[in-house]
Amino acid sequence: MKKRVFIILFLVLQCNSTLLLAQTEPEEIKQDIDQFQEFFYESLLQKGIENYDKAIKALEKCVKLQPNNATVFFELGKNYLALKDYENAYNSFEHATQIDPKNRWFWVGMYDVSYETSNYNQALIAINKLIPFDEKYKEDLTSLYMGTRQFDKALNLINELNDTFGKTERRELYKMQILSEGKFQNVEESNLITQIDKNPKEESNYIALINLYSKNNEAEKAFEVTKKLAAAIPTSEWAQVSLFKVYLENNEAPKAINAMHISLASAKIDSKIKHRMLNEFLIFVDRNPQYSSDLEKAIAYFDNDNEVNVAKEIGKYYNSKKQWDKSIRYYEQALKNGSAEDIETNLLLLQAYTEVKQFELLSKKAMTMIETFPTQPQFYYYSGLANNQLQQFKKAVAILEMGLDYLVDDITLETNFNIQLGEAYNGLGDFKKKEVYFSKANELLKQKK
Template sequence: MNTEGQILRLMKRKIYITPLLFGLFLVSSLSYSQEQNTAEEDNASVYLEDYSDEFQEKFFEALKQKGIENYDKAIHLFLDCKKLDPETKAVDHELAKVYRETKQLDLAQDYAINAVNSDPENIWYLQNLVTILNLKQSGISEVASRIPSEDINLKQNLALVYYQMENYQSAIQVLNTLKNSAFTENLNSKLKMGLKEQEENTETFSFSTTVNSDSTTNETGTIDHYRYNIENIIRAKNFLILDTVAKEALENYPAQPYFYYARGLALNTKKRYREAASILEESLDYMLDDISLANKIYKELSTAYTGLNNSVKANIYLRKIRPGF
């Protein structure tokens, strides 16, 4: 959904996405990418054929305002839509996303839960809820009593969401609660491959850091240790390892913007642009006066939004880069 015209075309035909069929497609496709994921998310959430002209006008304008980061205006318009039709699940989903962008995570969580309850089989609504919970450093168990957590389709979607986020252990835990089927066998196979790759990356990283560490940076687990190793990994262009190490560094030091930059860089190289944009924008909350690092973050943000076909935001961040640093 890149233009208002595309949205209008979507209104003229019914779009149905069966989560189970989508899931089987996901686990059988080696090349399924994040940008396809996000495009499907937007398409699946805007079937508005039965709504009034006033509702549609406000909804489209809200999407436009969200796209140019005018979040207060977007929230106001989405809330107007909510007044016009309180039961519209797409509005709850969009409000959850906008509140997530503005770091109002409690509100984001509430609207995300509303969206999931209105359509428990919608994988995009569940994905958004899990993303918000991750930002709150929480888990699905915290809201299990507020959603139909025992629904089979929801469980299958949850396993897929965890797989997509490379949270393989959580995906396995969910699969262990499901009966054996073609779905569980296919996803289990994918998860084993993912775990093997993670283990290989960890082993390679451990060997590399043992060989390359010097006396000033070899105290494992310090900020300097992580930064030294990440810089070496970036120079070596080993982006698979970079993602693993940067993620670990962020878990230990969540206020270090350099680690957000490193994770965003890794995600961009894997074409996981939506995740990259979210991580990189979060880093801006911790930036002080490091212009060189800010330039790197803005460059990666421009790359992420270019990958998401959002030229407006890509250019916004490109113009923020200050030459000479």
């Protein structure tokens, strides 16, 4: 919370003779006034040289002479505050406000003490008295609501101030903190919908609502807002999200691709929205393969995405469709994009090589992975399979037997190892060992059932 700094200009108030007893003689009045002024100026002198205790003693003499002089109590408060005697400081400022509640600086004194002692509930009393003097104190009130965890009041006040004075970075940070607690999101949703209706040309409200829906995985609602944005502000980068889908549905591929590139290049648009757009374009390209090169260009926007390896996910998409050549292309791209040592991607790639019978590539890649991950039995299996297919049976036996040492509790993989060892010994003409390994494979298959 940033404390408001105040420069207080003190004006010495003239003593009101009516505060003296009615029967005091003029000479006595003059004497009391002279004494008051002497003590008061003495207090100012001592405060100026930081002798706060002596200043307080002089002011206490002033109180005896003029017990209803608010300025004296105000000065007492300042001296007590300088000594960090917070209780007496607060009481003195409060006494001053009781005598003269219309003096803004007396309330400021109470606020200063409350702030220094982090007594935010107490500070609320003073700040609510200061707001009628200057509405800018509402900024302080927002911070106090945050400090006292009155988030509902803080959110309402933030929205009011945003509407009246425009947004500030601090208020937006407060709002993010509040909205991280889901129960306040309905309030913010209603507020943003109202703001959009009131100010349809203000892009930030649409974006805030889209982000709110995206964080809650309400993709359809987010898309509906982008449609409204596209209608209200067609030049908006966010509007391209909506236009992209419209163009795809109308089979206007060049326009859709252009809208997609604008959206994917934008730093404003949420990554979840971008991933959804790419998925929609992937489905479109699957039906219209002539735009495959545009898909590859789109994937490049996600090269630095730390959350999702987009090329890998597209490879898995084509994998599920048994389009092995396409899956290989995207797995290889995924590995180039910084996932060279990702075990899952490498295994998917090795299986795809197997499906298209690229055994030279399979052998080379599997051996590289064995060198990188010498305790991963899957890589030994693929290497043995490749060498069998290349009729390098002796090499296949050596690699497969080595890989068995790392195999633990995986019946399916153990079965496959034994089948490949049987194939290798068959190729070497050792039919006895061939039957041993095929028999082991059959026994393991029975266990699976």
